[in-house]
């Protein structure tokens with residue numbers, strides 16, 4: 001019984017992610033764990049471990065860190081709506 005409840009919760013979590021299309025709608029500031037207004041690759045991987053491969057794509061100037069404009073531009077280019085309430 002407990003196990004099946006767990007499976008249902010897990011499934012609903014996965015379904016919610018699928019409906020969202022991706023988990024790339026993260027707010028920039030929710031990924032900037034040290035608050036320096038730059039998201040390094042380490043911060044990015046910590047926030048989005050399944051999406052680490054998009055870091056280089058989002059890092060338009062190849063500086064090794066994302067600034068807010070780069071992240072917003074990247075999301076816009078993907079048609080991703082930011083969700084501040086997630």
Ligand SMILES: [Ca+2]
Nearest residue numbers: 032036038039
């Ligand atoms: Ca940072």
